[in-house]
Amino acid sequence: MEQALVIAAHGSHLNPGSSEPAFAHADRIRATGLFEEVRETFWKEEPHFREGLRTVAPDEVYLVPLFISEGYFTEQVLPREFRLEGFDPADWDSDGTTADHTTLTAADVGKTVHYCGPVGTHEAMSDVIIRRAESVTGDTEVGSGVGLAVVGHGTERNENSAKAIQYHADRIRERGRFDEVQALFMDEEPEVDDVTDHFESEDVVVVPLFVADGYHTQEDIPGDMGLTEDPASGWETPTVVDGTRIWYAGAVGTEPLLAEVVLERALDAGAADSTSAARAMEGTR
Amino acid sequence: MNEDQFDALQSAAEAGIDTETLTVRTDGETYDFVVPEASYTGLSDDELHAAARRHREYVTEWYFWTEVAPEPAQRRAFIRWVEQADDQSVPERRERLQEGIRREWGQLEIQVKLAEAGRRVYQLHHIDDSDERVEDLTVHTDPHEAREIRKSDEDGRYRPLSTAPTLRRGWAFVDLTPAALVETIETFYPATIANWHREQEGELDVTHWHDAVTRQTGIYGVVETWDRGEGTDHVEWVAEACCADSQCLKRREWEYDEETPLDADGGDGTFPCREPCSLVVSAARKWTRIDAEESRTYEFELTPSEKEQLEELIDAVADGRTEEIREADFSDGANRWRARFLRAKLFEDGNLDGVPTGDGGAAEGDH
Numbered sequence: 056m057e058q059a060l061v062i063a064a065h066g067s068h069l070n071p072g073s074s075e076p077a078f079a080h081a082d083r084i085r086a087t088g089l090f091e092e093v094r095e096t097f098w099k100e101e102p103h104f105r106e107g108l109r110t111v112a113p114d115e116v117y118l119v120p121l122f123i124s125e126g127y128f129t130e131q132v133l134p135r136e137f138r139l140e141g142f143d144p145a146d147w148d149s150d151g152t153t154a155d156h157t158t159l160t161a162a163d164v165g166k167t168v169h170y171c172g173p174v175g176t177h178e179a180m181s182d183v184i185i186r187r188a189e190s191v192t193g194d195t196e197v198g199s200g201v202g203l204a205v206v207g208h209g210t211e212r213n214e215n216s217a218k219a220i221q222y223h224a225d226r227i228r229e230r231g232r233f234d235e236v237q238a239l240f241m242d243e244e245p246e247v248d249d250v251t252d253h254f255e256s257e258d259v260v261v262v263p264l265f266v267a268d269g270y271h272t273q274e275d276i277p278g279d280m281g282l283t284e285d286p287a288s289g290w291e292t293p294t295v296v297d298g299t300r301i302w303y304a305g306a307v308g309t310e311p312l313l314a315e316v317v318l319e320r321a322l323d324a325g326a327a328d329s330t331s332a333a334r335a336m337e338g339t340r
Numbered sequence: 341m342n343e344d345q346f347d348a349l350q351s352a353a354e355a356g357i358d359t360e361t362l363t364v365r366t367d368g369e370t371y372d373f374v375v376p377e378a379s380y381t382g383l384s385d386d387e388l389h390a391a392a393r394r395h396r397e398y399v400t401e402w403y404f405w406t407e408v409a410p411e412p413a414q415r416r417a418f419i420r421w422v423e424q425a426d427d428q429s430v431p432e433r434r435e436r437l438q439e440g441i442r443r444e445w446g447q448l449e450i451q452v453k454l455a456e457a458g459r460r461v462y463q464l465h466h467i468d469d470s471d472e473r474v475e476d477l478t479v480h481t482d483p484h485e486a487r488e489i490r491k492s493d494e495d496g497r498y499r500p501l502s503t504a505p506t507l508r509r510g511w512a513f514v515d516l517t518p519a520a521l522v523e524t525i526e527t528f529y530p531a532t533i534a535n536w537h538r539e540q541e542g543e544l545d546v547t548h549w550h551d552a553v554t555r556q557t558g559i560y561g562v563v564e565t566w567d568r569g570e571g572t573d574h575v576e577w578v579a580e581a582c583c584a585d586s587q588c589l590k591r592r593e594w595e596y597d598e599e600t601p602l603d604a605d606g607g608d609g610t611f612p613c614r615e616p617c618s619l620v621v622s623a624a625r626k627w628t629r630i631d632a633e634e635s636r637t638y639e640f641e642l643t644p645s646e647k648e649q650l651e652e653l654i655d656a657v658a659d660g661r662t663e664e665i666r667e668a669d670f671s672d673g674a675n676r677w678r679a680r681f682l683r684a685k686l687f688e689d690g691n692l693d694g695v696p697t698g699d700g701g702a703a704e705g706d707h
């Protein structure tokens with residue numbers, strides 16, 4: 056049966072860059088030809104979540120949220136707006152980071168929807184964070200003598216947003232590649248403001264676990280860390296703060312490798328077949 | 341008609357072809373072949389071939405609509421709409437297609453021409469570029485490039501509402517197949533084809549204001565509080581402010597609720613709007629807050645001309661007219677120097693006539 060991949064992202068009424076990652080990852084997956092159609096849908100842009108499914112032809116849809124954590128959006132907004140009949144967060148049987156997929160019917164179009172967990176909590180996201188650290192330092196071996204801070208928003212509407220950050224920080228720490236790994240937050244302890252207090256290493260890579268660059272990643276965080284007085288005029292990479300070299304990467308969601316996490320989510324839910332998928336992705340690199 | 345098309349015809353005849361303009365059947369040995377102006381029975385293979393050649397326009401049409409035009413039904417229906425296929429006979433339509441048929445979809449003009457072997461090729465450009473030569477426009481062939489064009493207006497400002505009548509000019513998509521045409525239109529105006537088709541079929545699933553705001557939870561709960569059974573004036577104002585054709589090319593089909601239509605004009609757009617969009621809901625959220633304030637009496641001294649000037653200023657901003665006002669047009673109340681003069685005269689510490697706002701103005705405690 057023909058399959059469509061539908062990516063659900065936040066988008067913005069004000070910031071044209073907000074939807075860029077969704078488009079970029081969709082383009083890459085589209086180029087593999089693994090899906091009959093790949094469609095980007097948004098909460099704040101168009102097609103809206105409400106109308107996304109009716110724009111694709113296939114009756115079988117893999118729906119992947121381009122969101123960082125489980126919570127308000129994945130449990131309430133998306134199921135409601137995509138009209139996923141009978142969705143119950145308990146079907147995911149998740150501890151806050153382990154939602155994988157569940158199959159439902161979308162009431163308005165009658166399509167079968169394999170509703171996947173958000174990209175942010177997929178284990179492959181740890182690799183994207185590391186890739187981000189490599190690209191910002193220009194060092195594919197980065198790790199030894201270096202600290203890594205994974206930064207998140209913290210308690211937004213839902214405690215799970217901090218869990219996702221912690222989850223990847225723990226996983227990356229266990230690999231032993233970086234001297235130190237810390238989860239830091241914008242509005243709870245440990246705070247990103249005091250980044251240098253939390254590390255002993257001379258070099259610290261800071262990767263914000265956000266889908267898109269915007270106010271938080273381009274103004275709040277660089278300002279809070281003291282990278283610059285005036286975020287609008289940019290900052291040096293690295294910037295020395297209190298004797299520590301800070302390598303600040305933009306939002307992790309803009310990393311091209313994230314397209315593979317989107318695809319992984321759909322594969323985990325039974326889309327395409329993984330061998331041909333791996334090969335097809337190679338072809339787009 | 342080419343040989344591939346004839347082969348397709350012959351094999352489809354096994355199961356039987358039965359469209360409005362072409363019928364072909366076989367009993368396994370001979371064929372029946374029927375078009376609007378002729379009917380043949382008991383044809384041999386060769387005779388079928390000859391009949392198909394004689395009436396080739398019907399065969400190539402059949403081939404286009406079964407093998408080339410895109411699935412599913414909504415896309416096919418749209419392709420038919422573009423060439424007004426349901427209103428004309430095959431020979432008439434083909435004659436018009438030779439010259440090219442033009443159709444408008446929002447600010448897009450679609451041009452379709454007949455190409456070789458009954459195929460169609462489509463071109464798409466801004467309606468105001470209808471008379472431009474393609475050589476003078478920036479040419480695109482990849483539907484996804486429409487994303488960039490859609491994203492900002494002529495002045496480079498971000499367009500969060502794709503159906504705002506501010507699409508910029510100067511580009512053309514050429515050599516599009518039917519499927520690529522559909523994809524390009526869907527990129528400029530997402531979901532418009534699907535919703536238009538639903539409406540054509542009498543199946544448009546409209547979500548009216550009341551249901552739409554009741555559904556919204558979380559931070560949008562505040563919109564719901566606005567919907568507090570005090571009549572529908574507030575929704576009339578929203579529709580008048582946002583959904584008029586000067587602001588959005590969709591034709592508003594949503595009302596206050598199933599029983600309570602709005603008086604505000606829904607517009608004449610080709611494609612419908614089936615539910616308050618996210619932009620309207622966001623704006624309504626702001627109005628909910630400021631409209632919840634109690635009104636109070638302020639006293640200002642204004643000359644009659646100053647009162648009129650304030651009205652002109654509001655009109656000019658609401659109609660997006662401020663940019664066009666000439667520097668030296670002092671007869672226009674929204675002229676910049678006129679506005680600056682008024683401010684110099686009437687404002688004291690940012691307050692009109694020096695009268696303080698008092699607690700609770702929208703300028704404080706809100707961002």
Ligand code: SF4
Nearest residue numbers: 582583588613616617
């Ligand atoms: S709600 Fe109004 S502004 Fe929004 S898309 Fe519909 S008609 Fe346009």
